[in-house]
Amino acid sequence: MPTNVQAAETQAVGQRAWVWPAFAAPGLIWLALLFLVPFYAVIAVAMGDLDPIFLKPVPEWNPLQWDPSSFGRVLAGIFGGQLGRIAARTIVYVAVASLLCVIIGYPVAYFVARRVQKHKGLWLTGLLAPFWINYLMRMLAWVNLLGPDGWVNRFVEAIGFAPQDWLGGRHEVVILGLVYGYLPFFILPLYASLDRMDKQVLEAARDLGASPVQSFLRVTLPMSKQGILAGVVLIMLPMFGDYYTPNLLSGSPRTRMIGNQIDQFINQTSSQGGDGAALTIVLMVAIAVLMLYYLLNIQKVTKEARE
C-alpha cells in the first residue's frame, strides 16, 4: 500500500531532518543559479552605466551605485509615451489570442478527454505532434503559406476574391499566428485536467436530472477552471515576450509588441540596452501579478477541496 510505504520511508529517515532538503538541494541550487543570477544581471544592466566610448550598457554590480533613471524613462514611455501604444497593443493581442485559444482549444481537449473511446493514444500523439516541430519552423511555414504567391492567396483567388497582402502588417494575422503557435500548450494541461475529473460526479449530476448542457455548465466547466487557468497562464507568459511571431508574420511597426521593443533596445540600438533591461523587469513584474492571481486561485481551490 502506497501510504504504508510512504510512512515507512518517513519513519526510516525521520530522525535525520537534513535528508529531504539535501535531496532538493541540487535542484534548488540549479534553479537559483538559473534564475537569480541572470535576474540580478538584468537589474545590474538596467541600473548600470553607459560605456562612454562604445555607448553600450555596462552592468553596475554594486547596488549602492544603482541609477534607476532607465526605469523612469521606461515608465514615462509606457504611461504617456511611445511605449504605451506598444504595451496596450501587446495586452490586446495576448488577451484576444488567449480567448481564441480557450474557444478553439476547449472543445478539442474535451473531445479527446471525454468522447474518444478508441485509439486514444493516437489522438494524444496528434495533440503532441506540434511539439515535435520547432515554433520558428511552424511560423516560417506560415510565411510561405501567406506570401503573395502562397497557397492562401491561390485559394482566395480560386474562389473569386482578390489576393490579400497577408504579411503587410495585419493585426489579425499576428493574433492568429500567436493562437496557432501556442494553442497546443493550452490544450495539454486542459486535457490532463478534464481527463482526471471524477466521472462519478458527472453520473451523479445526470442521475439527479441535469441535462447534458446543465451538467457541463454546472459540473464540468467549474471543475475544469483550474485547467483553463493553467493553460492560459502557460500561453500568456511566452506570448507577452514573443517577438518573432510579429517579426515573421508582419515586420510592420503597426504590429510591434513589447518583445520587439526589448529586442530592439538590446540588439539593435544597444546604447538603449539599459532601457531594454528595465522594460524586461517591468514586463516581469506585470506578469508576476498575473501569476499571483493564478497562485491565489489554486490556493483557494485546494483549500476548498480539503474542506
Add this chain to the structure above:
Amino acid sequence: MAFHPRENWDPRTRRRLYSRREFLWRAGAVGASLPVMSALLAACGDGGEDAVAEVVIGTPSNPATQPLSDSNPMIESGMAAEAGPLKIYNWADYLNPDTIEEAKAALGVDIELTTYFNEEEALQKLISGEVNFDVWFPVASTVGKSVAGQLIQPINHDYIPNLANVWPQLADPFYDKGSQYSVPYTVYQTGIAWREDMVDSADVDIDNPYDVFWNPKYKGITGLYDDFRETLHMVMHRQGVGNTPDATQAQVDAAADALLELVDLMDIRYSIDGAYAGIPEGKYGLHMSWSGDIVAAPYYFPEDGDPSVTRYLWPAHGKGTVRANIANDTIAVLKGAESPVLAHQFLNFMLDETNAVNNFGWVGYQPPQNGLDVDSLVADEWVPEYLSSAIVLPEDFDNDRGEVPIQLNAEQEKMLLDAWARVQAGG
C-alpha cells in the same frame, strides 16, 4: 596617459563619477563643440585628475590619424607565427568557407570562426572582455572608437605587403590614415533593389529615386532596412539633408515623420534580410539594399524563379542630384589577440587578389582590389549583367553624390535613436 574610459568610477570611493544622463550631456556638449573630435571625460582613478580618452573621428574633408599609444604597441617585425588556432570573429555568412579552408592550408594552422548578427552584439561581447579572438571585422565608422577603447591593436605593415593591392581611395582612408589599425575588407553602396516583374523601373529611375518608397502603387510589397542609421539616412538623403552628423533635431524629426507616413501609405515593413532573401522569395518587390546584398540575391531565388528580374540602383548614379551612402568594412587585429602574428598573416592572405575574389564569389560583398577589373566581374560571371549597376567602382568614393557614414558622437546618436524609437512604435 592611456586610460580605459570604462573605468569611470573612483576605485577608492567606489563612486561612479558621472551618471548616464550627466555623461550624455557632457559628451554631447563637448562633441558639439569639436568638429572632428568628441572628447569623452573619464575620471583618473589614481590621482583624481581628469583623464581624456579621445575618439578621433575622421571625415573625408578632414582625415584622421588614429593615435598610437605606448600601452597598445604593435608587434615587432620578423616574428615567427604562433601555433594557433587562429580565432576569427566575423559577421554571419561573411567569409567563404572555402576561403577559410584555403587560409588554413596557407597558414598551416587551424581556424576557429565565431559569428555575430550585428555589430552591436559584437561590440557588446568584445567590450565585456569575456571573449577572446584574434581577428575582427569592424565597419569603418567603428574603427575610431575601437582605437580609443583599445579594442584593436596597431598593424605592423611589414606583415601586410598585400595592402598595396587595395584601391588608393581606401589604402589611406580618412577614418584611419595610413591604415594604422585596420585594412579594408569590402565596399558597398546603399541603394534601391526591385523586381522588374513587380515594380516598373521607370518609377525608380526618376529625379529623386527614393520617392519610389512613397509610391502607393507598391503598397504591401515595399520594405526598408531595420537599421536606424541607414534608414534614417536614406530619408535624409531624400530630403536633401544627407547623412551629416550635424543634422538638426528638426531635420531628424522630419525624417521620422516621413517614415511614419509609410505605415499606412505603403504598409511598410522593416527587415534585415528583405533585399537578399525577401526579394527572391517575392515577399518584397522593392527594398532598400546594400549593393552586396543584391549581388547575393540571385542565389536565393527558388528553383523555378527567374533571378534576372532583379534590378538595383544606387541613387547617386541616378538622374537627379540626390546623394546616397557608400561605405566599407575593415579587418583588424584585436588587442587581446593570442596569435597576433597569425592574425597579421591572415589579413595579408585576405588582401591577396585571388583569395579576395574567391571570397567575393560566395559573400557577394566586393573587395576593393586594384587588380580586379570591374568589367571582368561581369565577363567572368562573378556578377550577372542585370546587376552590373551593383558593382562598386573606386571612383564612387570620389563621387560628390556618394557620402560615407561618419562616426556619430553620443548626442547625435541619441537623436537618431529617439527618432527611430518613434518610427518603430508608429502606426
